[in-house]
Amino acid sequence: GENVEQHPSTLSVQEGDSAVIKCTYSDSASNYFPWYKQELGKGPQLIIDIRSNVGEKKDQRIAVTLNKTAKHFSLHITETQPEDSAVYFCAVLFGNEKLTFGTGTRLTIIP
Amino acid sequence: DTEVTQTPKHLVMGMTNKKSLKCEQHMGHRAMYWYKQKAKKPPELMFVYSYEKLSINESVPSRFSPECPNSSLLNLHLHALQPEDSALYLCASSQDMGTGAYEQYFGPGTRLTVT
Numbered sequence: 001g002e003n004v005e006q007h008p009s010t011l012s013v014q015e016g017d018s019a020v021i022k023c024t025y026s027d028s029a030s031n032y033f034p035w036y037k038q039e040l041g042k043g044p045q046l047i048i049d050i051r052s053n054v055g056e057k058k059d060q061r062i063a064v065t066l067n068k069t070a071k072h073f074s075l076h077i078t079e080t081q082p083e084d085s086a087v088y089f090c091a092v093l094f095g096n097e098k099l100t101f102g103t104g105t106r107l108t109i110i111p
Numbered sequence: 112d113t114e115v116t117q118t119p120k121h122l123v124m125g126m127t128n129k130k131s132l133k134c135e136q137h138m139g140h141r142a143m144y145w146y147k148q149k150a151k152k153p154p155e156l157m158f159v160y161s162y163e164k165l166s167i168n169e170s171v172p173s174r175f176s177p178e179c180p181n182s183s184l185l186n187l188h189l190h191a192l193q194p195e196d197s198a199l200y201l202c203a204s205s206q207d208m209g210t211g212a213y214e215q216y217f218g219p220g221t222r223l224t225v226t
Contacts (some may be wrong), residue, residue: 017210030114034214034215036217041213042219042220043115043117043201043217043219043220044154044201044217044218045215046214046215046217049214084170089153089154097166097208097209098156098159098167099156099215100156101153101154101155102153103152103153104151104152104153
């Protein structure tokens with residue numbers, strides 16, 4: 001079946017430093033890889049996504065890189081701020097229909 | 112606007128009750144989804160509707176019954192639930208599904224407690 005592994009499960013970084021979260025997936029045919037941020041008591045919020053025809057995508061302080069050969073992709077947050085504290089989920093679209101999520105990373109920004 | 116709304120925000124129900132969760136979007140999206148999220152776990156897909164027809168049922172027990180009355184509304188009817196069904200129920204929508212990989216936007220969820 002579809003498998004998405006996400007690491008680390010928890011991450012604490014000093015405010016202003018960078019944070020990196022990595023995901024690996026099993027199906028080489030997958031072609032869509034979104035990242036979601038979930039704050040306490042809220043639904044997941046789409047923050048950035050990447051498609052398989054692109055190796056990197058950036059949106060202000062957030063970037064995602066994709067290595068299709070190795071079947072992994074990563075979220076990079078630079079100049080972290082307290083409001084970046086949340087749980088982050090990677091996801092992979094399998095078979096063009098089913099979005100499967102990673103296990104989540106609890107990111108804490110230390111002021 | 113990428114807003115998906117869900118009602119109610121919180122629901123407490125007994126195992127013999129019948130209740131419904133509601134989801135609404137006005138983005139013209141033709142695919143709508145129900146997910147279940149347990150505490151400290153990722154969302155898990157339950158159902159997918161595409162063009163108001165049930166497209167995917169992830170082997171969900173029959174005590175959960177989805178309904179899509181029109182392209183903007185999605186309901187989840189609940190009957191004879193178990194305490195282990197307590198979770199955050201999330202609705203999502205996307206422009207379409209299938210080839211093209213469309214972004215999914217989530218609502219805030221309904222926090223369900225079964226007593």
